[in-house]
Amino acid sequence: MTTPIPFHAPTLSDLEKSYVLEALTSGKLAGDGPFTKRCHEWLNANLKSSHTLLTHSCTAALEMAALLCDLKPGDEVIMPSYTFVSTANAVALRGATPVFVDIRPDTLNIDEKKIEAAITSKTRALFIVHYAGVAAEMDTILALAKERRLKVVEDAAQGLMASYKGRPLGTMGDFGALSFHETKNIVSGEGGALITRDEAPAARAEIIREKGTNRSQFFRGQVDKYTWVDLGSSFLPSDLLAALLLAQLERAKEITKVRFTLWSTYHQELKPLESQGIGLPTIPKECEHNAHIFSLITKSLDERTKLISFLKELGIAAPFHYVPLHTSPGGKKFGRAHGDLSQTVDLSERLVRLPLFSTLTNQNQVVEAVLKFYGRRG
Numbered sequence: 530m531t532t533p534i535p536f537h538a539p540t541l542s543d544l545e546k547s548y549v550l551e552a553l554t555s556g557k558l559a560g561d562g563p564f565t566k567r568c569h570e571w572l573n574a575n576l577k578s579s580h581t582l583l584t585h586s587c588t589a590a591l592e593m594a595a596l597l598c599d600l601k602p603g604d605e606v607i608m609p610s611y612t613f614v615s616t617a618n619a620v621a622l623r624g625a626t627p628v629f630v631d632i633r634p635d636t637l638n639i640d641e642k643k644i645e646a647a648i649t650s651k652t653r654a655l656f657i658v659h660y661a662g663v664a665a666e667m668d669t670i671l672a673l674a675k676e677r678r679l680k681v682v683e684d685a686a687q688g689l690m691a692s693y694k695g696r697p698l699g700t701m702g703d704f705g706a707l708s709f710h711e712t713k714n715i716v717s718g719e720g721g722a723l724i725t726r727d728e729a730p731a732a733r734a735e736i737i738r739e740k741g742t743n744r745s746q747f748f749r750g751q752v753d754k755y756t757w758v759d760l761g762s763s764f765l766p767s768d769l770l771a772a773l774l775l776a777q778l779e780r781a782k783e784i785t786k787v788r789f790t791l792w793s794t795y796h797q798e799l800k801p802l803e804s805q806g807i808g809l810p811t812i813p814k815e816c817e818h819n820a821h822i823f824s825l826i827t828k829s830l831d832e833r834t835k836l837i838s839f840l841k842e843l844g845i846a847a848p849f850h851y852v853p854l855h856t857s858p859g860g861k862k863f864g865r866a867h868g869d870l871s872q873t874v875d876l877s878e879r880l881v882r883l884p885l886f887s888t889l890t891n892q893n894q895v896v897e898a899v900l901k902f903y904g905r906r907g
């Protein structure tokens with residue numbers, strides 16, 4: 530007897546319910562209420578940063594970062610093709626061109642050695658993705674950006690509770706973007722945050738997030754009326770969602786710990802498959818990850834298709850991602866590829882993700898099914 534196993538499920542407790550009820554009862558439903566402030570305090574303390582702003586999504590935080598980089602038509606921004614569409618859309622929305630560079634086969638992050646060759650006189654920024662909460666090679670990337678005077682934006686959508694040489698993901702570049710989407714480790718349904726490293730852009734970020742007005746300064750009594758001062762939009766979430774998020778943040782260590790146990794079990798139990806040519810996740814020694822994704826690299830597209838349907842038959846959801854952006858209609862229209870991106874194309878066809886969420890109680894079913902597919906069970 531097997532019960533269907535979904536790919537993910539949020540980890541909700543009574544704490545989320547009580548905070549949401551408290552927010553509802555208070556009647557303060559707009560953005561920047563008491564729960565948003567408490568989320569900012571938690572994030573600033575845990576990210577060792579002083580400039581974190583909640584947004585309604587990571588997509589919004591990336592769009593804010595693109596505005597803060599002053600991207601304009603004709604500019605180019607280097608990024609991996611193996612990422613979610615929002616990394617590229619933020620750039621394309623400013624009329625700038627995403628330039629796609631290949632990934633490393635071990636971490637599936639942008640290949641830092643291939644960035645320099647893609648830089649032109651039009652390059653303004655590097656948008657770096659930390660896939661699966663495992664950091665890209667940031668020291669190399671930050672040194673190159675400094676030398677070539679490029680901004681660095683970290684798409685740390687998957688990166689809360691992960692670090693690189695002790696530095697939290699999202700806090701190393703000029704700007705960092707986090708996601709609290711339902712599919713991430715720490716969630717508010719939809720949600721995100723923008724992290725700004727330096728003082729001046731942090732002040733500007735506050736304005737951009739409040740429809741281009743200095744309303745936040747007005748509420749702090751720093752100006753006697755508020756007015757339109759810069760480009761902007763409404764990027765802030767309702768305090769109701771911040772209430773849900775605060776509970777998740779306060780439980781972040783506990784949630785991450787459970788995910789780690791599951792991740793490590795997969796790694797240990799499926800390790801024998803390496804001798805059959807199946808790839809398991811690689812974590813470089815500089816990186817402390819957050820057990821966001823457990824993926825396998827199968828030997829071929831055909832094998833992956835067969836594995837996914839085999840698992841589906843057994844009620845186990847095992848999806849893959851991403852369709853490389855440079856091969857997508859949007860990527861062809863708004864971006865351009867640098868080089869052949871052979872790793873991106875190859876690995877995107879062979880990667881499969883296994884169910885991983887903190888309430889996964891029947892992980893053994895998944896392990897047994899995968900081992901069976903590879904002929905290691907009767």
Ligand SMILES: *Cc1c(COP(=O)(O)O)cnc(C)c1O
Pocket residue numbers: 585586587588589612613615616658684686687707708709710719720721
């Ligand atoms: C999830 C994700 C996003 C988008 O996050 P939202 O909060 O849904 O906008 C962007 N980039 C990457 C790499 C992601 O994984």
